[in-house]
Amino acid sequence: MAFDATAPEAPIARRSQWLFDWFCWYCTTYYLPGTFDAVRISGSVPDTNLPGPHVFVMNHPSWWDPLIGLIASRFFPAMRPFAPIDKKALDKYAFFGRLGLFGVDQNTIQGAKSFLVSSKAILKNPNHSLWITVQGEFTDPRIRPVSVRPGAGHLLTNLEQGTLWPLVMEFPFWEEAFPEALLRFGEPVPLSRTSPGADKDWGEENPDPHTHSSTYPSNPKPFSPKAWNARIAKILERTMDDLARDAMTRDPTRFATIIRGKSRVGGMFDRLRRMASFFTGNQFDPRHLVGTKDSDLDKDK
Numbered sequence: 001m002a003f004d005a006t007a008p009e010a011p012i013a014r015r016s017q018w019l020f021d022w023f024c025w026y027c028t029t030y031y032l033p034g035t036f037d038a039v040r041i042s043g044s045v046p047d048t049n050l051p052g053p054h055v056f057v058m059n060h061p062s063w064w065d066p067l068i069g070l071i072a073s074r075f076f077p078a079m080r081p082f083a084p085i086d087k088k089a090l091d092k093y094a095f096f097g098r099l100g101l102f103g104v105d106q107n108t109i110q111g112a113k114s115f116l117v118s119s120k121a122i123l124k125n126p127n128h129s130l131w132i133t134v135q136g137e138f139t140d141p142r143i144r145p146v147s148v149r150p151g152a153g154h155l156l157t158n159l160e161q162g163t164l165w166p167l168v169m170e171f172p173f174w175e176e177a178f179p180e181a182l183l184r185f186g187e188p189v190p191l192s193r194t195s196p197g198a199d200k201d202w203g204e205e206n207p208d209p210h211t212h213s214s215t216y217p218s219n220p221k222p223f224s225p226k227a228w229n230a231r232i233a234k235i236l237e238r239t240m241d242d243l244a245r246d247a248m249t250r251d252p253t254r255f256a257t258i259i260r261g262k263s264r265v266g267g268m269f270d271r272l273r274r275m276a277s278f279f280t281g282n283q284f285d286p287r288h289l290v291g292t293k294d295s296d297l298d299k300d301k
Helices: 010-014 017-035 065-075 087-092 094-099 109-122 150-157 225-248 267-280
Strands: 038-042 054-058 080-086 101-104 128-133 163-170 180-185 255-260
Touching (some): 017 065, 017 094, 054 150, 080 087, 087 101, 094 101
Parallel strands (some): 080 101, 080 128
Antiparallel strands (some): 163 180
């Protein structure tokens, strides 16, 4: 039977696990070390034993966000990740479809419908995960309030089980010539179609129903998309603030290093420093700020 690229299950059928594994190996071994000073995680490593499927809602500060999301998915080895991207980008780089990315026509009703249909098909499997940049466009991580496109709320309204994760990123420059890639997972939220206080917007005056459920009626109503979007914006903002506090310290010891970059200043300056190290008998260190210490994630386990 011929492959139907428009079928809801098309992203699942198109995805290749071995190509995804190869792409992650290439990025972690070559591309990301050559692009960033380091990829670092703030806060706790996520609990991978929570029930699936998993939905990850991400902020969108840069072009690198989907790529960092794919690498972050390696924290969940039992999950097969998928992610929506702009259909025009997928048409240009069809290879991404083999990695689990699927195209969506942005800012159209048909595109919104296609996103919901494909996402629901993906999330029928509890071993699948969906990674969404919910802001929809590049947005500085300091802008408040956090805005969320409506598609995520409509999707979560239709899910009966699983776990919602906030994942936020920043890409600041610290002491080296290349930027840092910083990420942080927020607190997970259990997913269900009904929950006490589902129609509330979860402001400060309305406690989170997942931690204060006893304060709400015993006859739960379905979550509304508006309520879900308000909740997403709130947990993203909280997680972004937590990451920003760590990022502004410029202190790598507050992070665990996932990928270490190829530290360098480069050019003639590095060659002169290397020559000076040779004549003085000192070991050459390509980092701009010599003596900086941080922790590797693998060493901390």
